[in-house]
Amino acid sequence: MRGMNDTPSQAPSAQADATARSPARKVEVGEGSDGQRIDNFLISELKGVPRTLVYRILRSGEVRINGGRARPSDRVHAGDLVRVPPLRLPQPAGQAVAGAHLTRALESAILYEDDHLLVVNKPAGLAVHGGSGISLGLIETLRQARADARFLELVHRLDRDTSGCIVVAKKRSALLALQRQLRGDADDDGMGKVYLALVKGRWKGGHHRIEAPLLKNTLSSGERMVRVSREGKASVTLFDVTERFADCSLVQATLLTGRTHQIRVHCQHAGHPIAGDAKYGDEDFNRAIRQRGLKRMFLHAWRLDFSHPADERAMRIEAPPEAALQKLLETLRHEAPETRAGRAVP
Numbered sequence: 001m002r003g004m005n006d007t008p009s010q011a012p013s014a015q016a017d018a019t020a021r022s023p024a025r026k027v028e029v030g031e032g033s034d035g036q037r038i039d040n041f042l043i044s045e046l047k048g049v050p051r052t053l054v055y056r057i058l059r060s061g062e063v064r065i066n067g068g069r070a071r072p073s074d075r076v077h078a079g080d081l082v083r084v085p086p087l088r089l090p091q092p093a094g095q096a097v098a099g100a101h102l103t104r105a106l107e108s109a110i111l112y113e114d115d116h117l118l119v120v121n122k123p124a125g126l127a128v129h130g131g132s133g134i135s136l137g138l139i140e141t142l143r144q145a146r147a148d149a150r151f152l153e154l155v156h157r158l159d160r161d162t163s164g165c166i167v168v169a170k171k172r173s174a175l176l177a178l179q180r181q182l183r184g185d186a187d188d189d190g191m192g193k194v195y196l197a198l199v200k201g202r203w204k205g206g207h208h209r210i211e212a213p214l215l216k217n218t219l220s221s222g223e224r225m226v227r228v229s230r231e232g233k234a235s236v237t238l239f240d241v242t243e244r245f246a247d248c249s250l251v252q253a254t255l256l257t258g259r260t261h262q263i264r265v266h267c268q269h270a271g272h273p274i275a276g277d278a279k280y281g282d283e284d285f286n287r288a289i290r291q292r293g294l295k296r297m298f299l300h301a302w303r304l305d306f307s308h309p310a311d312e313r314a315m316r317i318e319a320p321p322e323a324a325l326q327k328l329l330e331t332l333r334h335e336a337p338e339t340r341a342g343r344a345v346p
Contacts, residue, residue: 023086024083024084024085024086025083025084026081026082026083026084027045027081027082027084028079028080028081028082029041029076029077029078029079029080029081029082030078031078033076033078033172034076034077034078034176035075035076035077035176035179035180036075036076036176036179037072037073037074037075037076038058038063038065038070038071038072038073038074038075038076038082039054039055039058039072039073041076041082042054042057042058042063042082042084044153045082045084046084046087049087051129053087055072057085057087058070058071058072059072062083062085063082063083063084063085064082064083065080065081065082065083066080066081067081067083070082096130096135096136096140097136097144098136098140098141098144098145102126102141103141103144103145105123106120106138106141106142106145107145109121109122109123111165111317111318111319112315112317115170115171115310116169116170116171116173116174116308116309116310117155117167117168117169117170117174117178117309118167118168118170119165119166119167119168119304119317119319120138120142120165120166120168121163121164121165121319121320122138122158122162122163122164122165122166122301123163123322124160124161124162124163124296124297124322125160125161125296126138126160127160128154128157128158128160128166129154129157138154138166139152139153139154139168142168149170151169151170151171151172151175152168152169152170153168153169153172153175154166154167154168154169155167155168155169155175155178155179155182156182156191156258158301159261159264159299161276161296161297161299162195162297162299162300162301163296163299163300163301163319163321163322164195164300164301164302164319164321165193165301165302165303165304165317165318165319166301167304167306169309171309173309174309174310177309178191178306178309181306181307182258190306191304191305191306192254192303192304192305192306193254193255193258193301193303193304194252194253194254194255194301194302194303194304194305195252195253195254195255195263195299195300195301195302196250196251196252196253196298196299196300196302196321196325197250197251197253197263197267197274197275197298197299197300198248198249198250198251198274198275198289198294198298198328198329199248199249199250199251199267199272199273199274199275200247200248200271200272200273200274200275200281200282200285201247201248201249201271201272202244202245202247202248202249203239203241203244203249203251203270203272205241206240206241207238207239207240207241208238208239208240208241208270209236209237209238209239210236210237210238210239210266210269210270211234211235211236212228212235212265212266212269213228213229213230213231213232213233213234213235214226214227214228214229214232214233214235214259214260214261214262214265215227215228215229215231215232215233216232216259216260224260224261225279226259226260226261226262226264226265227265228265228269233257233259234257235257235259235262235266236256236257237253237254237255237256237257237262237263237266238253238254238256239251239252239253239254239266239267239270240252240254243329243333245332245333245335246332246335247285247288248275248285248289248332249272250329251272252302253266253267261279261280263299264277264279264280264299265280267280268280268281273285274297274298274299275289275294275297275298276289276290276294276295276296276297276298277297277299278297281297289328292328292331292332293324293327293328293331294324294328295324296324298325298328300319300321300322300325301319302318302319302321303316303317303318303319304316304317
């Protein structure tokens with residue numbers, strides 16, 4: 001989609017380098033936030049505060065729920081009192097403004113919408129939210145484009161370099177209902193998430209279940225890295241090989257858990273890293289596949305299955321891969337006769 005890399009314009013301000021300190025305060029959790037994670041509650045409550053700062057005050061123990069120290073994974077309930085510590089915040093240089101091309105492109109990428117939610121086919125290269133040096137993401141752009149909307153919140157996230165289906169709730173009740181589906185156990189009928197990935201090598205067999213616990217680390221540079229570790233959290237991904245090519249395979253990856261970088265690390269662990277993955281991939285393979293035209297990581301959130309938050313009807317939303325990914329697959333099919341291991345995916 002053209003215009004996705006528009007540089008946001010900035011409103012000038014003479015206060016750009018100034019800082020302001022907010023006092024400590026206690027916030028009572030309302031009915032609409034019942035069951036929400038404390039990190040997400042704070043992000044919603046502290047509009048404009050960088051996410052990095054929210055997690056910093058949580059790690060420091062300065063945030064309290066009913067007097068007890070809060071961890072990022074703790075959940076708040078209606079009537080809880082949350083202590084928000086004093087915060088020293090930089091005065092913003094001005095709100096980033098989405099370009100017209102980006103706004104139009106996102107609106108045209110909406111796959112489904114009703115009064116409760118919308119689903120967008122997010123392009124690769126666009127962050128889902130601002131922060132960590134990114135002034136503007138998908139959710140901020142949608143809020144600017146729909147200034148009259150009273151509520152727009154991300155139900156889940158995608159990596160910046162991953163394209164495909166992402167759900168935005170238009171009501172607090174929809175957000176909570178969909179997040180409950182996301183938190184379901186692996187054997188529950190929760191939200192089903194199926195991705196398409198092009199991986200290195202001819203992956204033998206048709207179906208694979210990767211169970212490998214994942215541990216998240218933050219390097220001194222601030223970069224997040226995830227690795228397989230017995231000390232990590234339980235993580236399960238199902239892989240189905242749909243096509244094999246000369247030196248790579250197209251797979252469907254179904255998440256049974258939702259850990260950071262789960263599919264990418266499980267592919268690496270299986271010996272079949274994802275094409276174009278600069279963090280967990282294979283440099284030689286990435287170079288070879290780039291020469292065939294791939295300019296991004298080949299990981300696409302292809303399908304979502306969930307129950308509608310209002311009436312519980314079964315929903316299935318599919319996001320077609322962008323033209324560049326489909327063109328690459330056609331190139332690979334013509335290089336040599338492919339071996340089909342299942343249903344080809346559009």
